[in-house]
Amino acid sequence: MAEGMVRVPISEQEPLVRAKNFDEVCLGYTEEEAVLEAARCLNCKKPRCVEGCPVSINIPGFITALKEQNFKGAYDVISQSSALPAVCGRVCPQETQCEALCIKGIKGDAVSIGKLERYVADRAREEGVKPTVDAAPNGHKVAIVGSGPAGLTCAGDLARLGYDVTIFEALHEAGGVLTYGIPEFRLPKDKVVAAEVENVKSMGVKIETNVVIGKSVTIDELMEEEGFEAVFVGSGAGLPMFMKIPGENAKGVFSANEYLTRNNLMKAFRDDSDTPIFRPKKVAVVGGGNVAMDAARTALRLGAEVTIVYRRSEAELPARVEEVHHAKEEGIKFELLTNPVEILETEDHCVRGMKCVRMELGEPDASGRRRPVVIEGSEFELETDAVIMSLGTSPNPLIASTTKGLDTNKWKCIVADEANGQTSKEGVFAGGDAVTGAATVILAMGAGKAAAKGIDEYIKSKG
């Protein structure tokens, strides 16, 4: 391939080394590598990459600054649009967003936009560069429910406009899925997540942890008694789904949420944590999304032999290609076109295996993917000591059920206008998984951003 067509490769921990630790897999670019990769950007007049970015970062703008080794300038450009660049540089599916539209990608490799974003954000953190707020405080109070990617983004954008913002978080630690869900080896908690949360706080945003909206206080009370003029609900998609097959309550069956929360939020992988985690020899993870990959790679690092069981074929795996690739490199086995029908128990009700059937792909279903159909007589037993169900989540009904006039759809998702987050209740906006059902960090951030604009317009319209 011609020069400039191939992206600068990125260093990673060796698969067999990283399979035994929780340190970050991807080591990131060095300064030299980042500048070299930045030089590949054509600085297009009509940058298609920006259209692919849910938070519309001025991508050629920050890459141009990076080319010139103006690292602070590059950070300032990104932080105008994103409160969480070190997070996005790590967990965004760039290959289907900004990078998918990069002109360089037509004949060669797209510019490595995500890795460059990560470099800029990491460097800013190391050098103590913080986001700046120019607007003077305007005295208007806004409440944000949930400190995940949607809430942090909405809060950051509103703080930038001068609003007095308070985030209410149900757990003891801010970050939402960035803290409880995505593992350390993909997204370091202290170094990256806590630092970006601190950046949002440095813009004047207050975070009150241990407040469950709908239980500790309701949205109506926040608005009527505590003086909040608008509320953004970014409470995420909470409730784990199970398969409703026999044996699912045996000892050793967990939701991915539980398993990952124990490990990530509660730090069960560390010797000094008081929270226990089940550490069996063999683990089966059911599901094929990013969360399934995270659960599988966590179990591997805790010492298990891990098999992913997914009912469709490799092409349909919803996880990012990079995650599947990393999982395979680390030695995780895949049982594709396979579906569990029963969890088998020992006499004392511990998991001993799973009865599974083989599947084949039939006609496309409503989602456009080919529907998996059971192959008659294909039943077999898969030996395992634990099963982690990673089948997705549904929204927590707590907020909708305790807020007067807040409409939900048939999937219990809050109904909100995509353009500005407006819900059926005046002054209440929503976005992220609470509206869409389980999706990605960056889509939640995009919704948080749209809602911040919607809230600003709403409050201004009231005069």
Next chain:
Amino acid sequence: MYLIKKKRVLCPTIFLMDIVAPRVAKYCEPGQFIIVRIDELGERIPLTICDYNREEGTVTIVVQVIGASTTKMMAMEEGEYLHDFVGPLGCPSELVTDDIEETKKKKILFVAGGLGTAPVYPQVKWLHEHGIDADVIVGAKTKDLVILEDEMKAVSGNLYITTDDGSYGRHGMVTKVIDDLVAEGKTYDLCVSIGPMIMMKFCCLTTQKHNIPTIVSMNPIMVDGTGMCGACRLTVGDEVKFACIDGPEFDGHKVNFDEAMERMKLYRTEEGRAMLKLKEGDTHHGGCGFCGGDK
């Protein structure tokens, strides 16, 4: 951080604390629970609310020392702070939400076992404040483990105390007292039973025999307490329920106690290990029955 305003040792292994938590105190109701975390690396411990003072913004919890975390908590004193205190979680007791006039027509029996006396207390107190005096059975292994007797006496109708070893009150299990009361001619329209799972199971078998509808409060393994982890799932009738959002109170005659008790055992070994690590540090060399000899 949440101030420990008051601490009282009720017996060698059970203590009471008043915690300053205004948001929880403002909204909590009998039947709900909170989750507490002692320090930065502490586990999330669910505890049923024992009492609350809305004016002072305090919530009372009663804790039994059963593992490493609760041992650490018992060592904490007034004036110190708990790292986290979140709630109120779960649904209030149906007694609080039901039509009070209907409740007034009912004869209600509470059956408390051991630490279960603490969550029974606010319900009996709430009824008392609404003009209803319920009968209460309090069971404990032995005299020293009977807690909150004076408090309970002040708000209950008849209070029956029983100990397994006969060292105080009646002699025998709570189920025997239920049988005895029924034999004495007492009738009840509703029973609320809170205590160890094994006690609630047998209490339900007994009330089933006497056709007394029974509510139990389940305390399974939990992580977040807001519906996110699914660790607390139980089989109730033919449905799977999450104790943290659907409960913690359920129809005791429908709960699958055997499954719930099995699920409680999952981390017992890990908890035993953590306890030993705390107590014995590096001096432990196995043989405890918990650790398999590998500490």
